[in-house]
Structure formats: structure tokens, C-alpha cells
Amino acid sequence: MPVFPPASLVHGRGAPANNLSQRFDRIVREADGDWLDAERTFADRTGTLVREDAADPYDPERANIGPAAPRTEVSIEKPKTAITRNQSPDVPFDRSINAYRGCEHGCVYCFARPTHAYLGLSPGQDFETRLTAKPDIPALLRRELSKPNYQCRPIALGTNTDPYQPIEARYRITRGILKVLENTGHPVTITTKSARVCEDIDILARMAKRRLAAVMLSVTTLDPRLAGKMEPRASYPARRIAAIRDLTAAGIPVHVSVSPVIPAINDHEIEAIVEAAATAGAVGAFSIVVRLPHEVSPIFREWLAAHFPNRASRVMSHLTEMRGGKDNEADFFKRFQPKGAYAAMLRDRFRKAAARWGLDGNRLDLSTDLFAPPGQQLKLF
Structure with a gap:
């Protein structure tokens, strides 16, 4: 099976390799060595691939992208719908929007990586480098919100891939979505690892005044060196903390997601975060x-072997103990409730820390009463 060089030789990427999934009987492709250059490729609005030099300031956050980093390729997708419906009984939302497929942040543990296997692409480095943008999403959203039978509930952004990953600076699809939601009085929640969310403070602040917006910043570590291994192209930890401060100052309610917790890697930072x-x-x-889940397990194991060889067995021992001897638990309700003494200790530490700092018991309280379908305002005149 073709693979890319190990993570230690490919700077700025999270997955150690580009192994292809065999779950869907796709043809195994040969690795393209041309990816190992210092360029990124984007698709313009017509869908034509366009190259740009890696020094382009579209992503000013990252300073650790080495000259051997595989370039990012972005293609245009023309979806038929904007809103994805969710019926999972153990998640707190029933609808979401994903402006992009794949995520350049490169979080090695990302549960969304296996979705690339459906496309015949690798959940490894393909997930980080072969991205898809959906610029038609705002227009599709406006059309869907106009349907007579639409019932308003909060829409979640960032549930699959990050809405503020670096390519948002170019495509601005997330900002387009927020404009539609603001104009219709529709509530939204945002989960992100990027300080780039602050670029939309103007919209989010206005929405927050009407109880229409809340943001969750994911902070996995306060150590920039560890962050560079876990999530190489996400905002540095200090920038995420600063983003919490800036959003709060603008009147936008912010929650912190101390997730994921990885035993023997970042669990010692729970209280500090x-x-x-x-x-x-x-x-x-x-x-x-x-x-x-699925291909995330072997990718994560390869990552451990590359970056933490002396701790790899210890980490996996804790994780398999929590999952009944398996790498993953897929059953509803069980998947978010790891078992065992170590899991109980982690839950207890987090709950005590949250209670100490007054972050326990605060729930999202967004309004659905202000929703007015697109064009309805004209009926008032």
C-alpha cells in the first residue's frame, strides 16, 4: 500500500501517511510525489485549479509550515442542499452545515477523517490536502429557509470540519452563511479551533445581542509545541485563548471544549485549560x-509511533481500557461515555475544574422566536 514519508519528514501535516481505505473497494492510487512541494493549489470560482506560492498570506496564523509540506488542493463542489439533518440521539443538535469537505488543520484524531474514504480518497493526508469548498451554500441555505414547512432550530457549524480552517480566508463561505442567518433571525452555534472566527465578530456580535449566536473554541493544549503535532495548521493555543477574550468583549457567549483528552498526552492540562x-x-x-472510529485508529497509532514512541503503548492501553478492550466504541450513548477508573478520574477532574471556575451548568440559550423566512420582511410593507 503506498504511503507518504513519515510525519517527521513532512512538516505542517498531521497524518503520518496517506494510506487509502479499503472499506469501499476503491482503486488504490499511487502516491503523487508532486504533492511534496511548497505550493498550494486552489480552485477559483469556475472550478479551475490555480496554484499559489506557500508564502501567500492567506494563512498568517501558521509559522511552522516547512518547505516540504504537501500543497493544499481545493476543488469546487455543487451540492443540492445546504442543511444536513442529524438523527443521532446522543448529540444536542438536529441540523448542521458543512461549508467544506476535509480540513487543513490536520488534527490527527479528527473523527471526520473517514468521510474522505467515501470519496475514494485517503483519510490520511488527502483529508488535509485535498479539500472541497461549497460556495453555493449561502444561496442554497436561503432557499431552504424560505420553504413554508421549515421549522427553526439552531444550526450547528463546525460539527464535521472546521468552518474557519485556513481556506475560509479565501472563500468566505462561513461568513456568507452567517449573513443569511443574521438576515433571517436564525440561531447558530459555531465550533472551531481557529482565531479566524474573530473576523466575523461584527456579524456575531449583532446576532448575540438577539440571542442568535454562540461560539465554542476547542482548546486541546496550551503548549504550542504539542499543538504543532496534534493540530499543525490550527491557530496556536494562545491565539485561541485571545479569541475567547475578544469574542467575550464583543458580547458573544463563548464555551470552551477541552477536547479531545488523550491519556498521557494532554490530560495533564485539563485544569490549566x-x-x-x-x-x-x-x-x-x-x-x-x-x-x-474506522481509519482514525490506524492513523492515530502511526502518529503515536512517530511522535511519542515511548508513550504509545501506555496511551493505547488507557484508551482500550475505556472502550471495553477495543480502540473505539460506536454505539450511541456509549461512544461519549468511556468506562473504567482512568475515565472516571478524567471526568472527575474536569467537573471539579469547571465547577471551580464557574463553567459548569451554563447551557446554550438561543432564541428561535425571531426567525423570519427570507423575503417575509417585504410582506410588512
């Missing part, structure tokens, strides 16, 4: 232990 977020103004906190 909660404290930093609370000090910056967060009003609530959430935490889950890392999950390893």
Missing part, C-alpha cells in the same frame, strides 16, 4: 475523551 478559558471570559465548558 479550563482556568485559562474562564479567565478569558468563557461561560461554559465541555470535554470528551478521544474517539478513534
Whole structure:
């Protein structure tokens, strides 16, 4: 099976390899060595691939992208709908929007990686480098919100891939979505690892005044070196904490997600992250232990072997103990409730930290009463 060089030789990417999934009987493709250059490729509005030099300031956050980093390729997708419906009984939302497929942040543990296998692409480095943008989403959303039978409930952004990953600076699809939601009085929740969310403070602040917006910043570590291994192209931890402060100052309610917690890697930082977020103004906190569905498990194991060879067996021992001897638990309700003494200890530490800093018990309280379908305002005249 073709693979890319190990993570230690490919700077700025999370997955150690580009192994292809065999779950869907796709043809195994040969690795393209041309990816190992210092360019990124984007698709313009017509869908034509366009190259740009890696020094382009479209992503000013990252300073650790080495000259051997595979370039990012972005293609245009023309979806038929904007809103994805969710019927999972153990998640707190029933609809979401994903402006992009794949995520350049490169979080090695990302549970969304296996979705690339459906496209015949690798959940490894393809997930980080072969991205898809959906610029028609705002127009499709406006059309869907106009349907007579639409019932308003909060829409979640960032549930699959990050709405503020670096390519948002170019495509601005997330901002387009927010404009539609603001104009229709529709509530939204945002989960992100990027300080780029602050570029939309103008819209989010206006929505927050009407109880229409809330943001969750995911902070996995306060150590920039560890962050560079876990999530190489996400905003540095200090920038995320600063983003909590800036959003709070603008009147936008912010929660912190101390997720995922990885035993023997970042679990020692639970209390410090909660404290930093609370000090910056967060009003609530959430935490889950890392999950390893499908292809995420071998990718994560390769990553451990590359970056933490002396701790790899210890990490996996804790994780398999929590999942009944398996790498992952897929059953509803069980998947977010790891078992065992170590899992109980992690939950207890997080709950005590959240209670100490007043981040326990704060729930999202967004309004659905202000929703007015697109064009309805004209009926008032």
C-alpha cells in the first residue's frame, strides 16, 4: 500500500501517511510525489485549479509550515442542499452545515477523517490536502429557509470540519452563511479551533445581542509545541485563548471544549485549560475523551509511533481500557461515555475544574422566536 514519508519528514501535516481505505473497494492510487512541494493549489470560482506560492498570506496564523509540506488542493463542489439533518440521539443538535469537505488543520484524531474514504480518497493526508469548498451554500441555505414547512432550530457549524480552517480566508463561505442567518433571525452555534472566527465578530456580535449566536473554541493544549503535532495548521493555543477574550468583549457567549483528552498526552492540562478559558471570559465548558472510529485508529497509532514512541503503548492501553478492550466504541450513548477508573478520574477532574471556575451548568440559550423566512420582511410593507 503506498504511503507518504513519515510525519517527521513532512512538516505542517498531521497524518503520518496517506494510506487509502479499503472499506469501499476503491482503486488504490499511487502516491503523487508532486504533492511534496511548497505550493498550494486552489480552485477559483469556475472550478479551475490555480496554484499559489506557500508564502501567500492567506494563512498568517501558521509559522511552522516547512518547505516540504504537501500543497493544499481545493476543488469546487455543487451540492443540492445546504442543511444536513442529524438523527443521532446522543448529540444536542438536529441540523448542521458543512461549508467544506476535509480540513487543513490536520488534527490527527479528527473523527471526520473517514468521510474522505467515501470519496475514494485517503483519510490520511488527502483529508488535509485535498479539500472541497461549497460556495453555493449561502444561496442554497436561503432557499431552504424560505420553504413554508421549515421549522427553526439552531444550526450547528463546525460539527464535521472546521468552518474557519485556513481556506475560509479565501472563500468566505462561513461568513456568507452567517449573513443569511443574521438576515433571517436564525440561531447558530459555531465550533472551531481557529482565531479566524474573530473576523466575523461584527456579524456575531449583532446576532448575540438577539440571542442568535454562540461560539465554542476547542482548546486541546496550551503548549504550542504539542499543538504543532496534534493540530499543525490550527491557530496556536494562545491565539485561541485571545479569541475567547475578544469574542467575550464583543458580547458573544463563548464555551470552551477541552477536547479531545488523550491519556498521557494532554490530560495533564485539563485544569490549566479550563482556568485559562474562564479567565478569558468563557461561560461554559465541555470535554470528551478521544474517539478513534474506522481509519482514525490506524492513523492515530502511526502518529503515536512517530511522535511519542515511548508513550504509545501506555496511551493505547488507557484508551482500550475505556472502550471495553477495543480502540473505539460506536454505539450511541456509549461512544461519549468511556468506562473504567482512568475515565472516571478524567471526568472527575474536569467537573471539579469547571465547577471551580464557574463553567459548569451554563447551557446554550438561543432564541428561535425571531426567525423570519427570507423575503417575509417585504410582506410588512
